[in-house]
Amino acid sequence: MSLPSKKIIEIQDNVYSHEFKMLNHVSELIFNNDKCIECDFCAKVCPKECIGSPEDMGIESDLKRYVDIDKCIFCGICSFTCSGFALNLRINGEPKLLLIENGSLPELKPKELKIKETGQKIQKLVEGTTKIESTEKKVKTVENFVKECVVGALSNKETEIIVDKDQCINCYKCQKAAEKNYPKINVDVTRARIPNEGEVSSVWKRITEALLGLPAAITDLQGPTKKKMTEQVLNLLGKQAK
Numbered sequence: 001m002s003l004p005s006k007k008i009i010e011i012q013d014n015v016y017s018h019e020f021k022m023l024n025h026v027s028e029l030i031f032n033n034d035k036c037i038e039c040d041f042c043a044k045v046c047p048k049e050c051i052g053s054p055e056d057m058g059i060e061s062d063l064k065r066y067v068d069i070d071k072c073i074f075c076g077i078c079s080f081t082c083s084g085f086a087l088n089l090r091i092n093g094e095p096k097l098l099l100i101e102n103g104s105l106p107e108l109k110p111k112e113l114k115i116k117e118t119g120q121k122i123q124k125l126v127e128g129t130t131k132i133e134s135t136e137k138k139v140k141t142v143e144n145f146v147k148e149c150v151v152g153a154l155s156n157k158e159t160e161i162i163v164d165k166d167q168c169i170n171c172y173k174c175q176k177a178a179e180k181n182y183p184k185i186n187v188d189v190t191r192a193r194i195p196n197e198g199e200v201s202s203v204w205k206r207i208t209e210a211l212l213g214l215p216a217a218i219t220d221l222q223g224p225t226k227k228k229m230t231e232q233v234l235n236l237l238g239k240q241a242k
């Protein structure tokens with residue numbers, strides 16, 4: 001038995017274990033930087049706001065996404081919604097999501113895809129649309145914009161931008177890039193629903209609303225639900241440790 005402790009260890013090249021030891025119980029949130037497709041589903045759903053791009057987290061790092069281990073409660077929700085399978089939660093060495101086991105999270109029905117260039121397996125969690133309007137006349141600029149989509153859903157014919165709707169995971173990455181660096185390109189990503197099966201728990205309802213981009217729901221996630229979820233996870237961990 002040991003005192004609670006947290007640390008980050010690089011367990012292989014570009015793969016990091018965020019480790020939380022509590023009594024005889026070890027939780028690990030594993031992050032594979034190479035697999036991360038910068039979709040930010042993790043940042044949207046985290047109840048503690050402790051995962052995101054280094055820029056959004058206000059730190060300097062070469063990692064695509066950064067976890068503030070001091071705030072992390074090892075709930076695993078980020079891994080549940082990770083489009084690139086870059087995050088995994090393990091409890092005592094086993095892949096495990098306590099919030100699924102206690103019925104707080106449903107069974108998702110994602111569409112399995114592969115990144116066109118690399119063949120890496122990814123998942124499309126949400127159904128929605130991505131519309132692009134462009135008045136950009138420089139082919140080089142359009143080509144650079146198309147490269148913002150790391151899953152290969154964008155292509156161009158000269159200055160015409162084409163969205164492969166079957167490949168698009170509706171992640172907002174190209175929309176954010178357009179808003180920041182491409183004034184003549186306008187992107188509108190909308191998310192409609194998250195296919196799933198199971199009971200609609202209060203935790204899942206708030207996560208769904210946050211992923212679908214409803215601001216009120218995000219505020220709600222950061223309020224009483226966050227406290228409730230923290231208590232729920234710590235309770236579950238305590239039960240597991242017995």
Ligand code: SF4
Pocket residue numbers: 029045046047048049050051067071072073074075076077078079
């Ligand atoms: S395990 Fe939970 S608290 Fe930690 S980063 Fe993921 S969603 Fe946030």
Ligand code: SF4
Pocket residue numbers: 035036037038039040041042043065078081082083084085086087
């Ligand atoms: S959800 Fe996964 S793939 Fe997407 S940004 Fe987060 S860690 Fe990267």
Ligand code: SF4
Pocket residue numbers: 130148149150151152153154163167168169170171172173174175189
């Ligand atoms: S086209 Fe845009 S919204 Fe669709 S997957 Fe690529 S970056 Fe994400």
